[in-house]
Amino acid sequence: xxxxxxxxxxxxxxxxxxxxxxxxxxxxxxxxxxxxxxxxxxxxxxxxxxxxxxxxxxxxxxxxxxxxxxxxxxxxxxxxxxxxxxxxxxxxxxxxxxxxxxxxxxxxxxxxxxxxxxxxxxxxxxxxxxxxx
Amino acid sequence: xxxxxxxxxxxxxxxxxxxxxxxxxxxxxxxxxxxxxxxxxxxxxxxxxxxxxxxxxxxxxxxxxxxxxxxxxxxxxxxxxxxxxxxxxxxxxxxxxxxxxxxxxxxxxxxxxxxxxxxxxxxxxxxxxxxxxxxxxxxxxxxxxxxxxxxxxxxxxxxxxxxxxxxxxxxxxxxxxxxxxxxxxxxxxxxxxxxxxxxxxxxxxxxxxxxxxxxxxxxxxxxxxxxxxxxxxxxxxxxxxxxxxxxxxxxxxxxxxxxxxxxxxxxxxxxxxxxxxxxxxxxxxxxxxxxxxxxxxxxxxxxxxxxxxxxxxxxxxxxxxxxxxxxxxxxxxxxxxxxxxxxxxxxxxxxxxxxxxxxxxxxxxxxxxxxxxxxxxxxxxxxxxxxxxxxxxxxxxxx
Numbered sequence: 001x002x003x004x005x006x007x008x009x010x011x012x013x014x015x016x017x018x019x020x021x022x023x024x025x026x027x028x029x030x031x032x033x034x035x036x037x038x039x040x041x042x043x044x045x046x047x048x049x050x051x052x053x054x055x056x057x058x059x060x061x062x063x064x065x066x067x068x069x070x071x072x073x074x075x076x077x078x079x080x081x082x083x084x085x086x087x088x089x090x091x092x093x094x095x096x097x098x099x100x101x102x103x104x105x106x107x108x109x110x111x112x113x114x115x116x117x118x119x120x121x122x123x124x125x126x127x128x129x130x131x132x133x
Numbered sequence: 134x135x136x137x138x139x140x141x142x143x144x145x146x147x148x149x150x151x152x153x154x155x156x157x158x159x160x161x162x163x164x165x166x167x168x169x170x171x172x173x174x175x176x177x178x179x180x181x182x183x184x185x186x187x188x189x190x191x192x193x194x195x196x197x198x199x200x201x202x203x204x205x206x207x208x209x210x211x212x213x214x215x216x217x218x219x220x221x222x223x224x225x226x227x228x229x230x231x232x233x234x235x236x237x238x239x240x241x242x243x244x245x246x247x248x249x250x251x252x253x254x255x256x257x258x259x260x261x262x263x264x265x266x267x268x269x270x271x272x273x274x275x276x277x278x279x280x281x282x283x284x285x286x287x288x289x290x291x292x293x294x295x296x297x298x299x300x301x302x303x304x305x306x307x308x309x310x311x312x313x314x315x316x317x318x319x320x321x322x323x324x325x326x327x328x329x330x331x332x333x334x335x336x337x338x339x340x341x342x343x344x345x346x347x348x349x350x351x352x353x354x355x356x357x358x359x360x361x362x363x364x365x366x367x368x369x370x371x372x373x374x375x376x377x378x379x380x381x382x383x384x385x386x387x388x389x390x391x392x393x394x395x396x397x398x399x400x401x402x403x404x405x406x407x408x409x410x411x412x413x414x415x416x417x418x419x420x421x422x423x424x425x426x427x428x429x430x431x432x433x434x435x436x437x438x439x440x441x442x443x444x445x446x447x448x449x450x451x452x453x454x455x456x457x458x459x460x461x462x463x464x465x466x467x468x469x470x471x472x473x474x475x476x477x478x479x480x481x482x483x484x485x486x487x488x489x490x491x492x493x494x495x496x497x498x499x500x501x502x503x504x505x506x507x508x509x510x511x512x513x514x515x516x517x518x519x520x521x522x523x524x525x526x527x528x529x530x531x532x
Binding site: 095096097107110 | 212254289290291292320469473476
């Protein structure tokens with residue numbers, strides 16, 4: 001039960017941060033007439049954030065350890081995609097001093113890395129628990 | 134024999150079984166290591182930035198229009214774009230001053246900020262024929278002269294060699310990307326005088342720049358003849374002419390160094406307070422838990438464990454917690470510093486040159502040594518207490 005609650009709260013929090021953060025806490029530049037790549041990257045991250053929140057809710061509901069283990073694996077892959085969107089798949093502004101490159105993307109990378117590390121940790125924990133049963 | 138329990142095994146099992154105590158102590162070490170690492174990396178990067186800037190400034194004295202000094206200083210040290218107009222006739226006047234060996238001028242133009250990615254950029258135009266400030270550095274990086282349709286760019290602009298760029302509607306090709314300097318040059322576009330002339334004569338420039346010919350510059354760099362005192366020459370210029378600001382380049386950096394010293398003092402005070410607080414906290418936790426574990430130690434002694442082995446167990450426990458906390462702290466701090474390096478350097482208002490691998494490794498080892506030393510020192514009080522008691526006393530006290 002404790003593991004399910006921690007998992008759910010963690011994913012809801014990080015998911016909300018990924019979805020809303022780029023528009024509030026670590027904002028990209030305002031859009032002008034020409035929409036820049038960083039704006040599309042941030043939109044894609046919103047989708048990723050919603051997915052993470054959804055898996056957080058699922059990990060609360062699902063009692064089956066194997067199913068939660070699968071959710072952890074899915075979250076690791078989602079975290080990797082969250083990093084790849086601004087760094088490779090879509091990208092951002094060229095200039096390194098722009099807000100997207102200096103603030104928004106680094107914040108996204110750190111949140112995604114925390115998601116990946118947390119899920120790896122939980123994966124190991126659940127594997128042990130399943131092995132002990 | 135393979136399953137023989139070593140002192141390390143016992144220490145490791147103790148650390149694992151007391152998860153709450155281990156977690157709290159690791160957290161203290163984590164905060165300490167992260168703060169120490171951050172302070173050390175930032176201070177060293179700033180020192181490197183100032184050293185690199187002093188190498189790049191090149192001239193002994195710079196002369197700028199009086200009211201534009203701070204703009205030029207910001208452009209040089211932090212890359213904040215500015216456009217500065219200074220009459221070209223000043224070059225001749227300054228050449229006449231006794232003690233001046235040579236002069237070179239530069240024109241500072243801020244580009245237009247039309248769209249998100251085309252935000253303001255600093256353009257510096259220089260005359261390759263007489264320049265002794267940036268030309269040697271540019272030639273060192275690109276190994277060729279520039280044409281009027283080429284620019285050389287700073288490393289932070291995200292441009293690559295051969296790429297096409299447009300400033301004031303005039304197209305240029307990137308002839309080279311400069312190595313990192315830690316100063317404003319990393320965000321600057323360098324163009325020769327002919328290139329600057331093309332910009333000034335462009336339609337876009339006519340709408341935004343108040344200069345229509347190349348009789349304007351922004352800054353004059355002076356080299357002082359051998360045997361002349363730089364300060365005396367600077368004073369002579371300042372006394373002779375009005376409406377200009379005369380600065381000795383080493384003193385320009387002096388102001389930056391003063392800012393850095395202020396920051397360095399805060400960092401050192403913070404580090405000392407943290408080391409003290411963490412030591413007190415870890416010593417307290419260790420003393421409390423060792424008092425609670427007296428019965429356990431008594432049993433160990435009665436079963437034949439020597440005091441030396443007990444001491445080893447305690448020291449190894451402290452070392453394990455310290456190493457885990459330190460590595461986690463350094464990893465977290467390093468990741469934040471790495472990802473946010475552009476934001477940090479942009480907000481420092483001080484030249485900031487990122488460290489290389491060896492520099493990082495040296496700081497990492499220093500941090501490990503400090504925290505490991507602190508972790509081991511924090512066990513001394515407990516070890517002295519333990520040394521004074523025998524097994525039976527420990528068992529009685531622990532009941």
